[in-house]
Amino acid sequence: MKKWVLAVLFYFAFCVRIEAFKFHKTQQTERISGSAGDVLEDDPVGRLKVFVYELPSKYNKKILQKDPRCLTHMFAAEIYMHRFLLSSPVRTLDPEEADWFYTPVYTTCDLTPNGLPLPFKSPRMMRSAIQLISSNWPYWNRTEGADHFFIVPHDFGACFHYQEEKAIERGILTLLQRATLVQTFGQRNHVCLKDGSITIPPYAPPQKMQTHLIPPSTPRSIFVYFRGLFYDVGNDPEGGYYARGARASVWENFKNNPLFDISTEHPTTYYEDMQRAVFCLCPLGWAPWSPRLVEAVIFGCIPVIIADDIVLPFADAIPWEDIGVFVAEKDVPKLDTILTSIPIEEILRKQRLLANPSMKQAMLFPQPDQSRDAFHQILNGLARKLPHDKSVYLKLGNKILNWTAGPVGDLKPW
Amino acid sequence: MKQLTALQQQARRSNSFRSASLPLDTSVDGAIKSPATIFWLVLHGLCCLISLVLGFRFSRLVFFLFFSTSSPSATTNLYSALHTRLPSSITTSPPAVNGTAVAVDGGSRVVVGRHGILIRPWPHPDPAEVMKAHHIIERVQREQRIQYGVKSPRTVIAITPTYVRTFQTIHLTGVMHSLMNVPYDVVWIVVEAGGTTNETAALISKSGLKTVHIGFNARMPILWEDRHKMESQMRFHALRYVREKELDGIVVFADESNMHSMELFDEIQNVEWIGAVPVGILPHSGGSEGVELSAVSREDTDKNENSEMPVQGPACNSSNQLVGWHTFNMLPFMKRRARYVGDRAVVLPRKLEWAGFILNSRLVWKDVEDKPAWVKDLDMVGREGEDIESPMSLLENPSVVEPLGSCGRKIMLWWLRVEARADSKFPARWIIDPPLDVTVPAKHTPWPDAPPELPTPVVKVISIPENTEKRVAKRSRKRSSRSKRKRVPKVLEEHVSTRHSGDN
Numbered sequence: 001m002k003k004w005v006l007a008v009l010f011y012f013a014f015c016v017r018i019e020a021f022k023f024h025k026t027q028q029t030e031r032i033s034g035s036a037g038d039v040l041e042d043d044p045v046g047r048l049k050v051f052v053y054e055l056p057s058k059y060n061k062k063i064l065q066k067d068p069r070c071l072t073h074m075f076a077a078e079i080y081m082h083r084f085l086l087s088s089p090v091r092t093l094d095p096e097e098a099d100w101f102y103t104p105v106y107t108t109c110d111l112t113p114n115g116l117p118l119p120f121k122s123p124r125m126m127r128s129a130i131q132l133i134s135s136n137w138p139y140w141n142r143t144e145g146a147d148h149f150f151i152v153p154h155d156f157g158a159c160f161h162y163q164e165e166k167a168i169e170r171g172i173l174t175l176l177q178r179a180t181l182v183q184t185f186g187q188r189n190h191v192c193l194k195d196g197s198i199t200i201p202p203y204a205p206p207q208k209m210q211t212h213l214i215p216p217s218t219p220r221s222i223f224v225y226f227r228g229l230f231y232d233v234g235n236d237p238e239g240g241y242y243a244r245g246a247r248a249s250v251w252e253n254f255k256n257n258p259l260f261d262i263s264t265e266h267p268t269t270y271y272e273d274m275q276r277a278v279f280c281l282c283p284l285g286w287a288p289w290s291p292r293l294v295e296a297v298i299f300g301c302i303p304v305i306i307a308d309d310i311v312l313p314f315a316d317a318i319p320w321e322d323i324g325v326f327v328a329e330k331d332v333p334k335l336d337t338i339l340t341s342i343p344i345e346e347i348l349r350k351q352r353l354l355a356n357p358s359m360k361q362a363m364l365f366p367q368p369d370q371s372r373d374a375f376h377q378i379l380n381g382l383a384r385k386l387p388h389d390k391s392v393y394l395k396l397g398n399k400i401l402n403w404t405a406g407p408v409g410d411l412k413p414w
Numbered sequence: 415m416k417q418l419t420a421l422q423q424q425a426r427r428s429n430s431f432r433s434a435s436l437p438l439d440t441s442v443d444g445a446i447k448s449p450a451t452i453f454w455l456v457l458h459g460l461c462c463l464i465s466l467v468l469g470f471r472f473s474r475l476v477f478f479l480f481f482s483t484s485s486p487s488a489t490t491n492l493y494s495a496l497h498t499r500l501p502s503s504i505t506t507s508p509p510a511v512n513g514t515a516v517a518v519d520g521g522s523r524v525v526v527g528r529h530g531i532l533i534r535p536w537p538h539p540d541p542a543e544v545m546k547a548h549h550i551i552e553r554v555q556r557e558q559r560i561q562y563g564v565k566s567p568r569t570v571i572a573i574t575p576t577y578v579r580t581f582q583t584i585h586l587t588g589v590m591h592s593l594m595n596v597p598y599d600v601v602w603i604v605v606e607a608g609g610t611t612n613e614t615a616a617l618i619s620k621s622g623l624k625t626v627h628i629g630f631n632a633r634m635p636i637l638w639e640d641r642h643k644m645e646s647q648m649r650f651h652a653l654r655y656v657r658e659k660e661l662d663g664i665v666v667f668a669d670e671s672n673m674h675s676m677e678l679f680d681e682i683q684n685v686e687w688i689g690a691v692p693v694g695i696l697p698h699s700g701g702s703e704g705v706e707l708s709a710v711s712r713e714d715t716d717k718n719e720n721s722e723m724p725v726q727g728p729a730c731n732s733s734n735q736l737v738g739w740h741t742f743n744m745l746p747f748m749k750r751r752a753r754y755v756g757d758r759a760v761v762l763p764r765k766l767e768w769a770g771f772i773l774n775s776r777l778v779w780k781d782v783e784d785k786p787a788w789v790k791d792l793d794m795v796g797r798e799g800e801d802i803e804s805p806m807s808l809l810e811n812p813s814v815v816e817p818l819g820s821c822g823r824k825i826m827l828w829w830l831r832v833e834a835r836a837d838s839k840f841p842a843r844w845i846i847d848p849p850l851d852v853t854v855p856a857k858h859t860p861w862p863d864a865p866p867e868l869p870t871p872v873v874k875v876i877s878i879p880e881n882t883e884k885r886v887a888k889r890s891r892k893r894s895s896r897s898k899r900k901r902v903p904k905v906l907e908e909h910v911s912t913r914h915s916g917d918n
Contacts, residue, residue, distance in 0.1 A: 164526050187524065217562035219555040223547045238528075245529040253537040259547045278554055308524045333534035340546040344553050351554070 039317040040358050041372060044379035045089045048386055051098035052085050053133050059105045059125070070109040074202040074291050075117060077184075077374075078106055078151040080365050084375045100180075100382055101139055101148040105129040108154045119160040123173055123406070124414040126150075126160075130175050144401050145179040146392035149382060152176075153202065155287040157183035159192040162286065167192055174405040178392070180385065182378055184289050186311025193311060198381040201313040201374060204294040206366045212271035216300075223259040224339065225277035225301065226250070227270055228292075229285070230262075246306050247283050249332040257336060274299040278347070279325070279339055283307065294363045297323075300354045302347065304339070306332060314362060314377050316384070323353050559597060564683040569599040569663030571656060571775055575648035576614060576670055577607040577634040579755075580834040583617060583844055585670035590621045592674045598683070601626065601661060605648040607634040613843060628655060636754045636836045642764055645669075646802045649768055650795075657778045657792055665773040671830050672769055678826035681818050682772045687786055688805065689816040692727030692823070693770040695742055696830040697760045725825060726763070726770055728817035736817050741765045756835030763829055764803060770827065771805040772818065778808075788814050 060082065064070055070079060082104040085091055092098050107122035134140035140148065152158045158176045159167035168191050172181075177194070185192055186199035193199075230251035232242040239248045254260040262281070267273065274280055280296040284307035293312070296303040303324040305312070312320045320326075327338055353359065361372045369375050394400070404411065572593055576586055586604075593600050602625045606614050609629035618625045630648050635641050649667055656665065664682050668674060678691065729738040742763050744751070752759035776782050778792045788811045795807055806812050819826060841847075 168526065189524075215562070217558060219558055221551060221555070223551060239531055240528040244524075245531040248531040249533060252531060252533045256537065257539045259539065259544060278551060329529075330532065333532050333537070336539065336543050336547075340543045340550065342550075344550055347550060347554065348557055351557070 039380065039384075040314075040362055040377070042380050042383075043371070044376055044383050047383040048090055048099045048379065049092040049097055050085055050088075050090050050100045050102055050379075050382075051092055051095040051139075052082075052102050052104060053137065055104055055129060055132065059129055063106045063109045067109060067111050069111055069115055070106065072205060073111075073115060073117075074204070075108040075153040075184075076203040077153050077200060077365055078108060080203070080367065081151050081182075081375060081378065082106075083367075084369050088369070088375075088379075090379055095137065095139055098139075099147065099386055099388070101133075103129055103133055103148065103150055105150075107152060107160070116162075117154060119154055119162060121414065122154070122160045123170075123410040124412060126158075126173060127175060127410060128414040142394065143178070143388075143392045144394060144399070145176065147388050149180040149182055149198075150176060151182045153182075153184045153200070155185060156192040157181055157185040157197070164286070170407065173410075175401055175403070177401060180382070182381075184313075185287055186313075186315070187288050187307075188309040188311060190309075196385065198378060199311050199313045199315060200378060201294045201363045202289060202291045203365055204291050204298070204363075206364045209271060209295070209298055214272050214275050216275075218276060220276055220278050222261045222273065222277035224254075224261065224279045224281060224304070224335075225273060226260070226262040226281035226283075227265060227267065227273075229264055232286075242286065243284050244308075244329060246329045246332055247285070249329075250281065250283060250306070250335065253333050254336065259336065271295070271299065274301050277301045279304050281306065282324075284310070289313075293324075297354060297363050298360050300351060302350050302354065304335075306335075313374075314381065317377060317380065318359065318362065323350055323359070325350075563597075564680060567598045567683055569601055569661075570596055570679060570682070571601045571603065571661055571663045571665045572668040573603045573605065573649055573652040573665060574668050574670055575605045575607065575630075575645045575652075578611050578613050579634075579836065580838045580840040581832065582614070582670070583840075586614070586617055588673070589668050589670055590618065590623075592676075593623055593668065594621055595676060596679045598679065599663075600624065601663065603628065603652045603655060605630050605652045607632060607644060607648060616843060626655065628652060638752055638754065638757075638761060638831075641755060646768065650802055653778050653792060656775050657780060660779055661775055663775050665775050665778075667768040667771065669767075669769050669829070671832055673828040673830065675826040677824075678819075681824075681826060684816075684818060685772045685774060686816060687774050687777060687789070688809065688814065689772040689818040690728040690736075690739075690822075691770050691772060691819045691827055692725050692740070692825050693767055694825045694828040695724045695726060695763055696828055697724070697742075697747060697762055725822075726766055726829075727819070727825075728815065728822045730817050730821040734817070734821045736813060736815055739766065740822070754836070755833045756838065761831040761833075763831075766804045766806065767829055768804055769829055771815075773805060773808075786814070 060079075064079060070076060082102075085102055085104075095101070105125060107125050108117045108119070110118045110121055112118060130140065130145070150158070152160075154160065155162045156164065156167035158172045158181050159170050160173065161167040161170055171191050172194055181194060181197045182200055183193075183197055184200055184202045186197070187193055228247075229242070230247045231237075231239050236242040239245060242248070250262065254262060261273070261277070274295060278301065280292065280299075280301035280303055282290055282292040282296060282303045282305050284290070288307040288310040293303050293305070295301075304327060305320075305324050306327050306329060308329050312318070312324075325339070325342065327335060331338060358372055361370065362374060362377050365374050570593075572589075574586070574589055576582060590602075593602055600623050602618070602621065602623050604614065604618055604625060605628045607630050609631060610627050615627055618627065628651065630651055632644065632647075634644060653665070655661075664685055666679075666682060681691065682689065724742055725740055726742050727740050728736050729740050731737045742765060744762055747760050747762055750760045752761045776785060777789050779785070780791070788809055790808050790810060792808070795802060806815070809815070
């Protein structure tokens with residue numbers, strides 16, 4: 001009898017979650033039908049097993065202790081993913097039955113006083129971690145990392161540089177050539193995006209966004225909304241480099257247009273304003289991705305993506321073409337014509353799709369995790385890549401990766 | 415090692431690394447100094463010297479313009495069409511583009527490097543597009559209202575008693591604009607004391623709403639007490655119209671000089687039979703009296719009473735059930751209350767104003783099956799002479815009133831009465847014809863300081879028009895004789911074509 005009562009109590013406690021992200025109940029939302037949409041609702045538990053390597057704390061905990069700002073910036077996904085995996089049902093303590101291996105190394109946590117991460121030590125850190133796991137466990141050498149995945153959320157992923165030309169020069173770290181990379185950067189035909197990578201959204205703090213929700217009956221009166229830099233005067237004073245000139249073009253063409261609420265200010269009502277806008281611009285910056293996409297999806301504002309050849313998060317699960325508007329960079333001067341000529345039924349349909357809570361859930365990293373959130377979508381992505389092709393398992397002694405390739409600076413120990 | 419990290423740390427985003435670090439990087443990476451590098455260094459130095467001489471930053475883009483091999487096929491629309499392309503060899507590449515580092519297979523259209531900022535020749539909004547955008551916004555908002563707003567909204571039946579006087583245009587325009595902004599269907603019943611007039615009809619026809627103009631055959635009295643009573647009767651008359659025509663919707667008593675918030679109309683959609691909203695009372699009249707009042711209130715020891723705005727409305731207990739009523743406390747204002755229209759004193763409301771009550775129109779219909787038992791028939795109430803102070807007199811049991819406006823806490827309606835003197839003149843339809851000539855300031859105010867003649871209880875209500883009519887006649891005669899002479903300041907008032915409020 002007592003057991004029963006306890007069980008019931010536990011069940012109720014389980015239902016009442018702390019910090020659960022509650023969305024407004026909407027009557028008319030459209031479910032993304034077809035193979036793409038259903039994939040969002042898949043449950044990865046039971047479909048894969050992940051083994052988490054035990055690295056010394058200098059690779060993760062100590063770094064975080066040195067700078068706790070890493071928990072709130074847009075690259076915090078690497079830390080939260082680690083925490084999620086430690087307590088997730090997909091984790092296995094037996095590496096023999098694992099399908100995927102995860103290495104918890106926080107490469108994006110070396111921050112400047114301004115809060116921007118410096119990627120200069122990251123290649124060495126990564127190398128050092130891989131050296132550790134390859135010497136202490138046999139699983140790396142078994143496949144040379146083909147069944148390992150790494151989270152590299154920095155600007156250009158595993159190219160480990162914030163400047164595009166340098167990143168392209170470096171290319172993806174040689175040791176990671178066979179591993180699966182989970183990164184925020186995605187651009188087609190780019191050196192820093194390898195085939196089979198999983199693109200994830202940048203981290204946006206769910207709590208903060210929830211506190212700024214306004215009633216959905218508030219009428220949307222802003223046509224186009226954007227807040228951010230148009231010219232990066234510090235690094236590109238002439239313009240033309242930053243955002244490939246697209247942001248500057250937006251400013252020059254539409255600064256006098258009353259339909260476009262664009263400026264460089266940092267208002268305190270940024271989130272509320274997004275909820276009062278019909279379209280939110282998500283142009284590229286130094287890198288094509290931006291947290292604005294996540295914010296636009298959460299706040300129901302149709303994202304206008306101005307970034308040629310960009311690969312959006314979970315592109316195989318979310319039909320971005322149906323949800324957002326894609327504008328080529330060369331078409332920016334015609335942006336107002338493009339947006340006003342979208343048929344109204346399409347706009348309403350996009351809004352209905354955005355109102356679907358599963359879309360919003362997939363963009364978030366809530367703590368504690370909830371079903372169908374970004375963590376689960378990553379696991380879904382990994383599960384979809386299973387089973388591993390037999391050819392990834394190397395015969396003994398076979399080596400494909402060149403451990404001495406790459407710039408000389410990378411080879412120094414960390 | 416340390417130097418390396420120090421140098422690297424210097425090359426942060428916040429510094430302009432572009433020009434400074436370029437030579438630095440080449441030295442750090444230990445690249446061989448090719449002739450090309452030396453050439454560009456020399457060019458860079460030359461540009462710096464030229465900038466020094468010229469006094470502004472001499473952009474290396476000029477060299478690009480000179481040396482660029484492929485000028486892009488820009489359409490004439492583009493103002494600045496400097497779209498760079500991947501050059502095949504280093505020697506012809508412009509200095510700004512580090513193109514060769516992009517070793518990309520598959521022919522990406524996206525290149526790294528300096529791009530032009532595309533600006534169209536006339537970067538201003540196109541009015542047709544602005545209209546389209548507004549249509550889009552309107553449709554989106556309508557959809558929002560359908561999704562998140564009130565389901566199956568009911569018609570709003572607004573009842574407004576009015577009569578022709580100086581301030582009628584101000585007040586009626588205010589109510590009219592509020593009703594025009596209501597997102598639901600509106601039927602506006604305007605009851606006019608003294609019968610229907612063209613003045614009022616012209617005013618309400620501008621609204622574009624469905625209006626019903628009813629005349630009420632009695633003149634509006636000048637004393638506030640009597641005026642309140644007559645207004646109640648006029649509203650009742652309108653309710654009889656609702657009953658007769660079986661209008662379906664929610665009845666709101668939108669008095670002329672009241673202020674309505676749009677949220678009020680959203681809130682009243684929640685009413686089932688009869689609801690009460692809290693009404694903020696603004697008893698201060700315009701003029702020096704109001705200032706005195708506030709000065710007094712500051713001295714008052716009992717600050718709370720006077721500094722807060724008095725509110726009439728339902729009072730609830732913690733479980734949001736109606737337990738009583740907040741009414742207007744007249745005691746602090748007794749000495750200063752206005753007695754007649756246009757008195758420069760505080761105009762007080764009655765205990766519970768009609769404006770604070772919202773009715774379902776079916777309550778006043780005859781023979782409706784689902785009419786609740788506690789409502790009296792309209793014909794039973796309001797017989798001759800009986801004073802209907804508030805719609806509560808329609809109820810047998812006052813506890814059935816639903817408290818709205820989050821149980822009396824949210825005020826969306828404000829009551830105010832501001833009137834000019836009853837004998838004040840104003841130009842007909844506020845059109846001044848013939849136009850005013852040169853005005854010369856008068857030596858004394860045109861209004862006599864003597865108060866207007868007040869009616870004795872029965873007769874004087876009718877006598878006022880006669881008196882002023884005589885005065886007007888006199889003046890007009892004077893006016894015609896004087897028009898040929900020079901303008902004299904004293905008779906300024908006559909040049910304005912006046913119209914008595916009683917004329918049709």
